[in-house]
Amino acid sequence: MxxxxxxxxxxxxxxxxxxxxxxxxxxxxxxxxxxxxxxxxxxxxxxxxxxxxxxxxxxxxxxxxxxxxxxxxxxxxxxxxxxxxxxxxxxxxxxxxxxxxxxxxxxxxxxxxxGVGEENLGLAFGHYLTLESADKSTRHRFQNYWVGEDATLSGDSYGFMPFAFSGITITKGGDNQPASIAFPNNELSRPFATVAVEDEYLATITTVLIDPDDKDGFTKLNEYVGQIVTARWDSTSLELSLASVFDAVGADVPRKRITQQLVGHLPLTSRVRVA
Structure with missing residues (x-):
């Protein structure tokens, strides 16, 4: 029944x-x-x-x-x-x-x-992803949550593609941990992934707290920038690896705004405001 x-x-x-x-x-x-x-x-x-x-x-x-x-x-x-x-x-x-x-x-x-026992507040985490060539001539933009249509962030439109972002923590122990972006291995992901590695694209990942019932109902939590250095894949998935993570959260940088800092393959830097 x-x-x-x-x-x-x-x-x-x-x-x-x-x-x-x-x-x-x-x-x-x-x-x-x-x-x-x-x-x-x-x-x-x-x-x-x-x-x-x-x-x-x-x-x-x-x-x-x-x-x-x-x-x-x-x-x-x-x-x-x-x-x-x-x-x-x-x-x-x-x-x-x-x-x-x-x-x-x-x-x-x-x-x-x-899940059983979970408190349902109608909220979830989502990500916006921009892959950009070094000369800024080529950009790919994706969102990994579905709002019934392309979403926007800062005036730019992001199409849906499922992907998983991992490797970021919010403790000092997370410094210099590997970060990666995983996609399904399909005809949409393969072409840009190959170019992204060859041309060492920059990846900008914005984490948001979303209301899935409201395409505009999100709160921006953090933003990470990293350089793509390698890729690996199997029959079902494709993973882009980023330069190691410098975790600015909890990094004892009081009352300063951390901004993008990239030199070659040095650590990825999160853009956060530290109180």
């Missing part, structure tokens, strides 16, 4: 079809699904005809280059007919999911997964 049921309808909105839930007026709203609970999405309404709802770890699922997520997912019937539904039992430590139409692009949205 499902812990919660959503009645799905499909409406024409914004130049295309969009999913809506329980008679609401919000297109492709962000859902919050708790680990261990079961959610049923009924598609009995006639508007669902030809629009099977499915899940993926990639925005827009197979239309966005991803694959269908099937862990704990069951389907029944034909959308638009009595008894049709898609049901998901959210697995422990399930990834951020996206619901989408397996036939048509642009209909779905995000489905945040929440």
């Amino acid at each position: 499902a812990d919660q049921t959503f009645a799905v309808t499909v409406v024409a909105s914004g130049g295309g079809n969009r999913y809506r839930f329980d008679g609401g007026s919000q297109d492709a709203e962000t859902l919050q699904l708790t680990e261990g609970k079961t959610y049923r999405f009924t598609q009995e309404d006639s508007s669902n005809s030809g629009h099977p709802l499915r899940f993926s770890t990639t925005p827009d699922g197979t239309h966005g280059g991803g694959t269908e997520y099937t862990t704990g997912v069951t389907t029944a019937g034909t959308p638009g007919s009595s008894g049709a539904y898609t049901e998901i039992k959210v697995a422990a430590k399930a990834p951020l999911l996206f619901y989408y139409c397996s036939v048509h692009s642009g209909m779905g949205g995000a489905a945040k997964t929440i």
Whole structure:
């Protein structure tokens, strides 16, 4: 038996079809699904005809280059007919999911997964990434969280690409630790990654605290700048390594603003304000 049921309808909105839930007026709203609970999405309404709802770890699922997520997912019937539904039992430590139409692009949205016992404040961490050539003639900008459209920071537009940033800490013990940016190994990431290493691009990573339900609802926490020095990859992932990290937080530099300091492959410097 499902812990919660959503009645799905499909409406024409914004130049295309969009999913809506329980008679609401919000297109492709962000859902919050708790680990261990079961959610049923009924598609009995006639508007669902030809629009099977499915899940993926990639925005827009197979239309966005991803694959269908099937862990704990069951389907029944034909959308638009009595008894049709898609049901998901959210697995422990399930990834951020996206619901989408397996036939048509642009209909779905995000489905945040929440751990049991976690306090849900509706907030999460996200990153903006700029990869820039030394002569500043070429820039690539990405965000690693989804807001339903390209996000902006300081007037610049950032397209979505999942990536993970690691190697930064906020203690003195984090000094000179390796930092890296990991991407899925696909046709989008490979071309710029190769050039980024060859031309020793600078990477600027901005950490923000975000409200996933509000594309403008973020608080800038910190910014890091580093030089890309190596890359490695396997069949599924690609990782760019940055010069070692100098952690300015807690570095005993009172009442000064640390600014970008890069000399060759010397340590990456975080731009932080130290009280």
